[in-house]
Amino acid sequence: MKLVDFFKRTRTAPHTAPVARERLQILLAHERAVSGKSDLIAILQEEIMAVIAKHFPVEQEGIKVKMERGEVVSTLEVEVEIPTPMCPSFPLPAKPAPAEPACAAEAAEAAEAEMS
Amino acid sequence: MAKVLVVTSGKGGVGKTTSTAALGAALATAGKNVVLIDFDVGLRNLDLVMGAERRVVYDLINVVQGDAKLAQALIRDKRVPALHLLPASQTRDKDALSEEGVARVIAELREKFDWVICDSPAGIERGATLAMRHADVAIVVTNPEVSSVRDSDRMIGLLDSKTEKAEKGERVEKHLLITRFDAARAGRGEMLNVEDVLEILSIPLLGIIPESFEVLRASNLGSPVTLNNPMSAPARAYFDAAKRLNGEALDMTIPSDRKGLFGKLFGRRAA
Numbered sequence: 001m002k003l004v005d006f007f008k009r010t011r012t013a014p015h016t017a018p019v020a021r022e023r024l025q026i027l028l029a030h031e032r033a034v035s036g037k038s039d040l041i042a043i044l045q046e047e048i049m050a051v052i053a054k055h056f057p058v059e060q061e062g063i064k065v066k067m068e069r070g071e072v073v074s075t076l077e078v079e080v081e082i083p084t085p086m087c088p089s090f091p092l093p094a095k096p097a098p099a100e101p102a103c104a105a106e107a108a109e110a111a112e113a114e115m116s
Numbered sequence: 117m118a119k120v121l122v123v124t125s126g127k128g129g130v131g132k133t134t135s136t137a138a139l140g141a142a143l144a145t146a147g148k149n150v151v152l153i154d155f156d157v158g159l160r161n162l163d164l165v166m167g168a169e170r171r172v173v174y175d176l177i178n179v180v181q182g183d184a185k186l187a188q189a190l191i192r193d194k195r196v197p198a199l200h201l202l203p204a205s206q207t208r209d210k211d212a213l214s215e216e217g218v219a220r221v222i223a224e225l226r227e228k229f230d231w232v233i234c235d236s237p238a239g240i241e242r243g244a245t246l247a248m249r250h251a252d253v254a255i256v257v258t259n260p261e262v263s264s265v266r267d268s269d270r271m272i273g274l275l276d277s278k279t280e281k282a283e284k285g286e287r288v289e290k291h292l293l294i295t296r297f298d299a300a301r302a303g304r305g306e307m308l309n310v311e312d313v314l315e316i317l318s319i320p321l322l323g324i325i326p327e328s329f330e331v332l333r334a335s336n337l338g339s340p341v342t343l344n345n346p347m348s349a350p351a352r353a354y355f356d357a358a359k360r361l362n363g364e365a366l367d368m369t370i371p372s373d374r375k376g377l378f379g380k381l382f383g384r385r386a387a
Binding site for chain 2: 015
């Protein structure tokens with residue numbers, strides 16, 4: 001390496017620490033938001049599960065909780081699968097069809113939650 | 117009133133065990149009754165760093181499972197009588213640690229000691245969560261480097277949610293310990309500086325331990341750096357950190373081993 005190169009390199013040595021700081025700030029802002037939210041979803045799933053389980057025998061995998069974040073309104077979607085024999089006796093459509101009863105095997109609820 | 121302190125970091129190799137040994141020895145020489153617990157089951161190293169590797173008979177798992185009494189497993193330090201070690205098991209795995217068993221051992225240690233210092237394993241699995249479970253105080257060890265800072269942020273989140281205190285709605289007192297800090301490189305903009313790390317993690321600073329060959333030298337010899345060379349820069353930084361843990365308000369400085377020209381020319385070879 002020539003002497004000139006040595007001086008050029010030390011003079012123009014890039015400051016990498018500010019880049020590290022900026023990358024971390026952006027990453028952690030994102031990760032903190034995400035981890036907070038996924039915790040909330042897990043808690044919701046557990047609590048909803050506890051309430052439903054009082055009335056129906058439901059499986060852990062039978063409950064899906066999703067949150068989608070929109071510009072103005074965010075939606076919270078809760079989908080609960082209940083085994084058909086346990087389904088409450090809603091009057092079935094008066095059809096003589098002997099085939100599979102069309103009882104709603106799935107009770108899906110959608111609640112809208114406004115995010116602050 | 118005993119305090120349970122966890123030394124944690126998420127990332128491995130940042131200086132948890134070194135810091136546990138150095139701070140424990142500093143607190144013990146200041147007259148406190150101290151016990152260090154190695155929670156790194158299967159990969160124990162605190163015994164080696166403390167120079168007690170040939171004195172291990174019973175370990176944390178034996179005590180947790182009731183196969184040995186606490187008094188049988190505790191190893192008293194030969195240099196500082198107020199310093200004790202409860203080693204981890206090298207042959208078992210972390211599933212052998214039951215939550216109730218750990219709670220019982222910690223409660224028993226609280227009766228006997230002023231400081232119960234838990235050396236956490238790296239990662240966020242069972243060993244690490246059990247080590248922080250009963251903590252009143254936490255030290256998050258961080259290197260001024262992106263992956264270490266990110267992992268520390270994660271650990272701070274866990275300290276605020278997965279500890280006994282957090283579940284009771286209380287707070288674990290958290291402190292940041294920056295290790296392997298190189299003031300010259302930070303000054304040149306090549307390394308995150310202290311302010312950067314503090315701003316990102318936003319927990320109070322306990323100390324800044326400068327990068328130093330003294331740390332390796334001490335671990336080679338099986339002695340905490342605060343006992344091996346108490347006047348060295350990292351040892352002085354650890355002594356200050358220990359005083360802050362005891363509630364003393366000290367100015368934050370970064371001790372240095374930097375020598376004059378004469379020392380630079382001749383010191384290293386003689387050292």
